[in-house]
Structure formats: C-alpha cells, structure tokens
Amino acid sequence: MKTLLDYVNAAFGEDGAIVKLGGRYTSEQHEYALGIAESLVKPDKTLGLLQADTGIGKSLGYLIPSAIFIALNPDLNNKKIVISTFTRYLQKQIIDHDLPFIKQIMNEIGLNIDDMLIAYRMGRQSFFSLERVKDKCKGIIKSDPARKDELDDFINNVAESCHFGSGIWLDYIEEMGDLPAGIKVDDICLLNSQKSDNEAYDFHLDRVKSAAIIITNHHSCIMADRTGISDFDIHAMIFDEAHKLASICFDNFNHRNNLNEIKRLLNHVADHSQAKKLALECLNSIDELETKVKAHPRFNMIDYLTATNTPVIFSQCKVSVAAVQSELTKTLNAFKESMKDKTLTAKDAEFIDTTTQLIQRLSSWQKPNNEYTLSAIGVSPIRKQISVAYLNIYASKLFGAITKRLTDRIILTSATLANAKQGMSFGLTKSSLGLSDIESTVELIVSPKNYANMQFVLMTKACPPPIVDADENDITFNAEWLAKTALMIKKAKESGDNVLVLTTSHKESKILGEMFKDCQPLVHSEGTALKEYLQDFKRPNEILITCAGWEGLNLRKENGDQLIYHVVISRIPYNPPNPIIEFASKVMCDRNNQTKTELNNIQWILSMQDVVSKLKQGMGRGTRSPNDLVTIWIADSRMPHSRNERGNIILLNAVPKRFMDNYLNAEIFLEKKKELFFI
Known part of the structure; x- marks a missing residue:
C-alpha cells in the first residue's frame, strides 16, 4: 500500500505529476514537500520549521502533501488541517489558482479529491456589516450632502458583496483601491455581539463545517477563541509567511486604553436609566484616576507611571482602575439586562463588544501574566491624555501557548524564518514564539539553485x-x-x-x-x-x-x-x-x-x-x-x-x-x- 511519502514522490519527482502537467521539477521543492509530509505523519507533538526562498513553490509544497494526507486518512473523523497566511493575496492565490492545479495533480497520481472541500474561515471582523456601513454613510451624508452619490454607490457595492460576493472588506479594498474618505474598517466590520447581516459570512460558516482543509489568516488563529478556530478538531496547523507572527502577537497583546475614549463609550447608555446611573459612578472613578495621575509633581514631563518609578501614586491608581473595571462590568450587565427582549442595533453591539474587551484588558492590567508583562499609566507627550497601558515585550511567546492548545502539529514556513543573528538556525524563532519546549522534528532551509x-x-x-x-x-x-x-x-x-x-x-x-x-x-x-x-x-x-x-x-x-x-x-x-x-x-x-x-x-x-x-x-x-x-x-x-x-x-x-x-x-x-x- 502506498504511503504519503510515496504519493509525494509521485507528485514532485523528476518525472512526476507536476512535470507531466507542464510544471517544472526542482529538487528543492521536492525536498520541501517531503519535509511537510514528514511533519504531518509524526505520531507525537511535531514542530516543523521550513525556510524556503522565492522560487521554491511553497504553497504547492504544503497544499499537495496536505491534500494527499486527507485523502489517505478518511478515518480522521472530521479533523482538519488549517493553513494560515498573513496576506489575503496568498489566501486567494491558494483558492483561485493553486487549488484547480492541485486537483489535476491528485487525479494524475491516482487520488480523487473532487469531494474534498477546501474553504475559508475568517473572523467576523474580516467581514462587512451592511447595517453599520449604512449608519456610517448616513452620518457622513448628513454633514456633507455633496457626497451622497459617492456613498450610495459604496453602499450598493457592499450590499452586492454581502449578497453575492465574499462579503470581505479587504477584497473590496483590493478591487476598489480603498474605503471612502472618513470611513475606517472599525466603522463597518461585523461585530461579535451583532446579529449577522452579511449573507456571505453566514454561507462561509456553513461551508467550513464540512471542509477538510481550512484557509485562514494569522490574526484569526491567534485570536482563536474569538474567531471560532478553537472550535475545530485540528490535526495540524501550517503557518505560511510565519515571519509575521511575532509582530501580530505584539499588536494584539499590547494595548493602551485612553480614558477619554472610555468616557465617550459610556455616552451610549445615556438613555438607559439603570445603566446610566452606574455609568455615572464609573465616570466619577475615571475622574478620580485622572486627578491622581495629574497630582504627580512632574506630570508635564512623564510618559509612564509604573510600580517601579512612582510606587505610591501608582498604588493609588490601581485602586481607581479596579473601581473603573467593577463599575464598567455593572454598567454592561445592566445594559444587557435592559436589552434582553429587544433587538440589538449595530451601535448596541459595538458598545457590548468594546466594553467586554475593555473589561478583559483592565482585568489583565491588574494581574499581569508573567515577569515580562508591565502595567502602566501612560501620558501622551503632547496632549497629555491619560491611558491605561498593558505592555508585554515578549507578547510573541503567547503564540506558542495558544497554538499548542489547538493542535499537536505546528509547521512554520517562510522565506525569512531562520535567525539571522545565530548562523541561520531556528533557535531564536522557537524562543520568541514560545515553542522552545517542543523538539523540532523537521528543520529545513532550501534555496533554488537555478531560479532567477x-x-x-x-x-x-x-x-x-x-x-x-x-x-x-x-x-x-x-x-x-x-x-x-x-x-x-x-x-x-x-x-x-x-x-x-x-x-x-x-x-x-x-x-x-x-x-x-x-x-x-x-x-x-x-x-x-x-x-x-x-x-x-x-x-x-x-x-x-x-x-x-x-x-x-x-x-x-x-x-x-x-x-x-x-x-x-x-x-x-x-x-x-x-x-x-x-x-x-x-x-x-x-x-x-x-x-x-x-x-x-x-x-x-x-x-x-x-x-x-x-x-x-x-x-x-x-x-x-x-x-x-x-x-x-x-x-x-x-x-x-x-x-x-x-x-x-x-x-x-x-x-x-x-x-x-x-x-x-x-x-x-x-x-x-x-x-x-x-x-
């Protein structure tokens, strides 16, 4: 009986299916595909690290072994292989260009995957909310009526995308150039607490349930609990463009919450009597926090207050931050209670999502996760606005903690993955991504000898x-x-x-x-x-x-x-x-x-x-x-x-x-x- 490696050789060999179908043979791509295959079949915890320069053909090098593995293992019980990329461009290349060729290759080597589904899974915030688009455009038109025709066209294009297209705002930007002036992604994306008003989003959720291979992005994997990736039983996760993972973790797990933004957020509950009363108490705690920070004798010169540089004032600030979190939680609960028999508007959902995230951040701020996490009170250098800042200089290590919870097999690949400082080894990559405790089962650096x-x-x-x-x-x-x-x-x-x-x-x-x-x-x-x-x-x-x-x-x-x-x-x-x-x-x-x-x-x-x-x-x-x-x-x-x-x-x-x-x-x-x- 043929094994996964046998079929990989049949596809990538000198006279293999790729060559027979008009492609070119490269020993480096063959070696790369075998490295991916080896990572997929290891019975225990696996960490594959594969650096491949431009010209290797990485996407075919991991897609074909993944498809072969699924085809040879029908008893996986709906276990999936997740392929994550940084760019939407690469995701679309996989689905629109690579997949048709892969099906030809699989037929050539004697494996039919016509019934094998490969589908996207993206987080809600990757999709348009048609209601939020309309609300945002309505506000702009009210202040600038001359833009009505422009924004009506935008609404129509979004509606068409939600009903008949991908419904993804990044695809709109790629096709049209950019969002209209004055509109940000945060203004028009689908929110977690919001009832979906995007048919394309709903369709993609149904489709992915039966998919064997899921194409997604790094952000969706890192925020797996919020995006639904954690709901899947995952055999392996392959991260292409893996050199981007550290910076994405840093962006997601370092944050500053401006106190003025929290005040504006609380304006949403002005018409809800019980929630309004609690919101006023929260605003009073915010004012107390600002007063304590401004009492610092060098307030006009400082950037941050911490337990190290200002222990007394910072200790007082912690009390106020705890009060803000407690009162925000009560305000949110009262608002939800008042809305439980009503239909949430897009703005209601935005308030619930933003406040929930803020409460989680304030909780983390009070109890830092490890010795590399720093809680601080930030002061902007020019406007002297005050924020609650949560800093983690090793945020990238959280990647390992998250991913190891999702799967036993992690494969990282990129053209720039090995460590430049350590003689092109992978040690620093493993350390910075929190993967040092996993023994590398495959480490490979390949560069085409005759490419350009x-x-x-x-x-x-x-x-x-x-x-x-x-x-x-x-x-x-x-x-x-x-x-x-x-x-x-x-x-x-x-x-x-x-x-x-x-x-x-x-x-x-x-x-x-x-x-x-x-x-x-x-x-x-x-x-x-x-x-x-x-x-x-x-x-x-x-x-x-x-x-x-x-x-x-x-x-x-x-x-x-x-x-x-x-x-x-x-x-x-x-x-x-x-x-x-x-x-x-x-x-x-x-x-x-x-x-x-x-x-x-x-x-x-x-x-x-x-x-x-x-x-x-x-x-x-x-x-x-x-x-x-x-x-x-x-x-x-x-x-x-x-x-x-x-x-x-x-x-x-x-x-x-x-x-x-x-x-x-x-x-x-x-x-x-x-x-x-x-x-």
Whole structure:
C-alpha cells in the first residue's frame, strides 16, 4: 500500500505529476514537500520549521502533501488541517489558482479529491456589516450632502458583496483601491455581539463545517477563541509567511486604553436609566484616576507611571482602575439586562463588544501574566491624555501557548524564518514564539539553485546616512543622501527598463519624487491605494516610488514577461524607535535584574529580525519567475560591502545565499569597479 511519502514522490519527482502537467521539477521543492509530509505523519507533538526562498513553490509544497494526507486518512473523523497566511493575496492565490492545479495533480497520481472541500474561515471582523456601513454613510451624508452619490454607490457595492460576493472588506479594498474618505474598517466590520447581516459570512460558516482543509489568516488563529478556530478538531496547523507572527502577537497583546475614549463609550447608555446611573459612578472613578495621575509633581514631563518609578501614586491608581473595571462590568450587565427582549442595533453591539474587551484588558492590567508583562499609566507627550497601558515585550511567546492548545502539529514556513543573528538556525524563532519546549522534528532551509539572478549596486561609503534628525513626529533627511539616491534611481532608469523604488514612508517617497525635474516618476501618495498606480507603471521605462511594495507585489507585463528589472531600496527599513518598548524593556531589566546585554537581545528579537525579513522580501520583488534578471540598488551606505564590516553584518542574511558571490562583488556606486572576489 502506498504511503504519503510515496504519493509525494509521485507528485514532485523528476518525472512526476507536476512535470507531466507542464510544471517544472526542482529538487528543492521536492525536498520541501517531503519535509511537510514528514511533519504531518509524526505520531507525537511535531514542530516543523521550513525556510524556503522565492522560487521554491511553497504553497504547492504544503497544499499537495496536505491534500494527499486527507485523502489517505478518511478515518480522521472530521479533523482538519488549517493553513494560515498573513496576506489575503496568498489566501486567494491558494483558492483561485493553486487549488484547480492541485486537483489535476491528485487525479494524475491516482487520488480523487473532487469531494474534498477546501474553504475559508475568517473572523467576523474580516467581514462587512451592511447595517453599520449604512449608519456610517448616513452620518457622513448628513454633514456633507455633496457626497451622497459617492456613498450610495459604496453602499450598493457592499450590499452586492454581502449578497453575492465574499462579503470581505479587504477584497473590496483590493478591487476598489480603498474605503471612502472618513470611513475606517472599525466603522463597518461585523461585530461579535451583532446579529449577522452579511449573507456571505453566514454561507462561509456553513461551508467550513464540512471542509477538510481550512484557509485562514494569522490574526484569526491567534485570536482563536474569538474567531471560532478553537472550535475545530485540528490535526495540524501550517503557518505560511510565519515571519509575521511575532509582530501580530505584539499588536494584539499590547494595548493602551485612553480614558477619554472610555468616557465617550459610556455616552451610549445615556438613555438607559439603570445603566446610566452606574455609568455615572464609573465616570466619577475615571475622574478620580485622572486627578491622581495629574497630582504627580512632574506630570508635564512623564510618559509612564509604573510600580517601579512612582510606587505610591501608582498604588493609588490601581485602586481607581479596579473601581473603573467593577463599575464598567455593572454598567454592561445592566445594559444587557435592559436589552434582553429587544433587538440589538449595530451601535448596541459595538458598545457590548468594546466594553467586554475593555473589561478583559483592565482585568489583565491588574494581574499581569508573567515577569515580562508591565502595567502602566501612560501620558501622551503632547496632549497629555491619560491611558491605561498593558505592555508585554515578549507578547510573541503567547503564540506558542495558544497554538499548542489547538493542535499537536505546528509547521512554520517562510522565506525569512531562520535567525539571522545565530548562523541561520531556528533557535531564536522557537524562543520568541514560545515553542522552545517542543523538539523540532523537521528543520529545513532550501534555496533554488537555478531560479532567477540578482546583480547588486551598493552606495559608496562616502555617502552620509539618510537621516539627519528624527523624533516621534518628523524626520529630516540628509540633502547629500537625497541627491545621491535620486542620482542612483536615474542611473537605473538609463537602462530603459522599469524601476521600482522601495521607501520606508510616504513622506520619503514624496521628497524623493520632488528630486526629479527632467522626468515625472509615479509617486505613491498617502491615502491612495498602490493598485491605482500599477497600470501606469506597466508603461515602458517607468519609475514607481512607493513604501507599500515590499511584500506581495508580483507584477508582470501583459504578456507575462518580466516587468521590474531594477529595484532601488532607498534605505535599510529599520523600525523607528518605539518609546513604549524601550521604556518597558528598561523597567523589565531593572525589575528582573537583567543586564544591558539581555536588554539588547530583547530589542533584537523585536526589531532586527523584521528588518532582515523586509529587506529580503524587497529584493525578491524583481525575481518572480525562473528566468528573471534583476539589479538591486541599495542607496543606504550602512549596508555592509563585505563580511569584514562590524555593526550591520547581519544584514547580509537578507541576501539570498545563491547570490552572495554577486553581492560581494557588487558595483559600488560613484566608485571605480573593484576586483572580483568569490567565496
């Protein structure tokens, strides 16, 4: 009887089904698929870690073994394989493009999966609420009647999507460019306490019940209890684009709740007599909390109050926070009681959802989970607004705690997964995601040997760094760097081919665009979707300057030929200093007797791995097909020219290994060519 590995070989082998159906054989994709298969069949707890560069064909590499495994195990009793991605683009690629080809491959190897259902499962907040859309548009039209036709069209498009389309707001943004001005996702998404008014959402819930493979996103997995992922019996979870998991955890498990926002929230119960009385008591407790914070003698100079830097005042604040939580809970319960025989409006549901989440956060604030969690009272630097802040510098570790509760088999894959600081091992990834207690059953790094080609041009070390001065509100760029970067872009354009310029902000894009007097590049401006510029960029010898093209941009000419021949990276995409993290890290070190070295390691986990990942993703925008040849121009002189430089040497891990010789022999912009050196 054939095994899973036998069928994987039949699909990915040199004369396998993929080749017979017009695909190409690569030993690296074959090796990758076998690694996925091995992770799926392990009887005990499994952790698979697979890094695969662009060109491997990761999605087929995990989808085909997953489909084979399901087909060979009809006795799974509705156990599912969950495949999670960061981008909606990849989810749609899997369903719309990969799935039809996978069915052909399965038929070719003798397995029929026509009855096997592969379906989306997304959280409520990924979907439109038609009622909330109408309410929001009604309010805007009331203050600006001239926008009535525009917003009526928006309502009609949303209604069509909810009735006949996906009902997902991200798909609308992808197709139409953006939401109308003045409308945010939080204004129009479906809420947890709200009765669904989106047929597409209801249909997708019914469909996923019988699905064998579920396609979802990282946020839905991390918030599994809220999104319903935890309701499934899961055989394995595969996380593609896994390098994004840490930042998603950080965004979800670090929060600040502004006291003014809590006050505005309580206005909703003004017409409910019992709830209103309790809300007034809550408002009094909020006023007491504000008074205690403002009593600090250096109130106008502080950013945070904690048990470490202001123990007496912070202790008093804790009493007030506990009172706010208690009175919020009573207010919410009274409101629910008053509404139990009534139909909730969208605004009622919004109040219940927001207040429930707020109560949970205030509870966590009073009882931090571990030694890496910090409760603080925040004070905004300019307006001096007060907030209750919950900071967890190791929030990413919660990924492991959540995922291990959902499944015994966890598979992480990405083009940038191994640790740049530790010789391309996976140790830091396991540690930062809370997976150190699981032995890795599969660790694999694969890079295609014959997929595309990259040449490099690096900025001369004589060029100054890009930034002269920066604070939380503004950045001042170095004039000499701007001039030399513009010159580099013009030099790339002289080839007659299309040039993609990747920046780190809309402001930087705008300033660089203004450096061109003799030609007019396409400059992606703030508030406009990148999609709006792509058709014009397909004209010959165009320049597109954008901060939004680092990932997911896969552009070809209309006939399928290569479009992007030059990628200019304006500067290394370092994350701006995060005062919250810096403050929390310092407090943690003082509180836990950690050294400065340990503090620096925390900062590394939270920033540098992202920088290397983003650089590598940016370079990959020009190599989307086996025969592509792209020149990567890096305008930041901080990028190392050799392995002997100190400081930023880890950035070399962004360079695909197969192109390292090319990189070390790169042309140095504005200098004479150097002698060739090969490793």
